Amino acid sequence: MSSLFARKPIADLVPEGQEGTGLRRTLGTLDLVALSIGAVIGAGIFSSIGTSAAGQMAADGVTVVRYGAGPALVISFLLLGGVCALAALCYAELTSMIPQAGSAYAYSYATLGELVAWIIGWDLILEYAVGNVAVAISWSGYFVSLMSGFGITMPDWLIHGYREVLLAAPDSPLKHLMADAPHIGGIPVLLNVPAFLIVAAITGLLVIGVKESNQVNKVMVAIKLVVLAVFIVVGAQHIDMANYTPYAPNGFRGIHQGAAIVFFAYIGFDAISTAAEETKDPQRTMPRGILLGLLVCTIIYVAVGAVATGLVPYKQLLANDPLAAAFNQAGLQRFSWFISLGAVVATSAVLLVFQYGQARILMAMSRDGFLPKWAAKIHPKFRTPHITTVVIGAFVATWSLLGDASETYDLTNIGTLFAFMLVAIGVLVLRKIEPDRPRPFRIKFVWPVAILSAAACVFVMFGLPIEAWQRFGVWLVVGLVIYFAYGYKRSVLRAKS
Helix, strand or coil, X not given: CHHHHCCCCHHHHHHHHHCCCCCCCCECHHHHHHHHHHHHCCHHHHHHHHHHHHCEECCCCCCEEECCCHHHHHHHHHHHHHHHHHHHHHHHHHHHHCCCXXXXXXXXXXXXXXHHHHHHHHHXXXXXXXXXXXXXXXXXXXXXHHHHCCCXXXXXXXXXXXXXXXXXXXXXXXXXXXXXXXEECCEECCCEHHHHHHHHHHHHHHHHCHHHHXXXXXXXXXXXHXXXXXXXXXXXXXXXXXXXXXXXXXXXXXXXXXXXXXXXXXXXXXXXXXXXXXXXXXXXHHHHHHHHHHHHHHHHHHHHHHHHHHHCCHHHHCCCCHHHHHHHHCCCHHHHHHHHHHHHHHHHHHHHHHHHHHHHHHHHHHHCCCCCHHHHCCCCCCCCCHHHXXXXXXXXXXXXXXXXXXXXXXXXXXXXXXXXXXXXXXHHHHHHHCCCCCCCCCCCCHHHHHHHHHHHHHHHHCCCCHHHHHHHHHHHHHHHHHHHHHHHHHCHHHHHC
């Protein structure tokens, strides 16, 4: 039992993050803030914000699945900003001590031991790879909407995956595709081709290099900030104060469940920590990038939420493209195509940052023996984990081709919150067992901050439906089977001891 919780010495982790990997250090504070905006301002603000405000009904149109926050969506954003700020402080302290690409996986290995580290590494696949499936499908919807504005259309069976049609409500217009789509061997051909192609393009870009990927991300971040600025400035001039009444139609229950729904919007801020090995002076730069990026994103979310719920009655935001729908309902149709363009660019940036982070986490796990050695190989020219990047890209692209976004949102949320909780606990453990280790960034009042961070994550988790907990339990069981069948026997730390 003791070997299952053996900790990897920080003295071993630090050299891996400094000179043992061959990754290029090219990123500064502004680059990290751009990565944060690229990851956080995406599918959440352009998609799930509508469900968070209006709630969600079952297919029968009567049963309430989740209660919406209404105009109090702004409070949901502030609540999440506070939860993530506490988690960000914990990340900042650990990443300044352990400038390694493994993110929460590496931190857990140094604080809570091998078994917990594996669970976190397996758990982070939910956040990055599985989460990217939902983002890719969302990107496809906005792209199709944008193209239709220019008179370009694609057959329905090439823009909707098989699972999306299969799981659609009985009265959904998508159901006709089960009969109308081309069939092979009696099985309908239902493929989300745009989602597949965007993931393939992002994968190719990430293989080429982090510097090139970062430059593209900066361009996309600039575009999405301009789009959101237009939405805020133009929308603020057409706010109807009557739309803010009632402000919290479902009370605190709606604010709580609304926060749990839209948490998907915030999960990308920790992707910054996966860039530690490609950051200049990471002990100082990483904490600044994490905290500043989260602050900027929270301000943007609050402003957009206030304008969106003031433009139209909150129930009218329940749409696949809530910001564009808000402009259309408010008589501002001439701007809706611009919002759709912003959504396409924004979700592209999320895809890039998430896939970037996933490859580096798997690279760190491979170093420790939990995954095959090829997962840690670096391209001799591009200096990127090219094999892992391609494998993750193929996984996400294939699932996006056939999958359904609604199946992945809640699973991603609960997995990320679980990781945040363990990072907070890890900070306290390390303070206790290694109190004298240098901490370039040190949390003041660490005990109340870390305990409150862990408790806040659990609180938000309880706002998710029971199905999310059940699927998460199955995911963890599968991960444990893989660990004991493969990783336990090949652990580099156990071999040394």
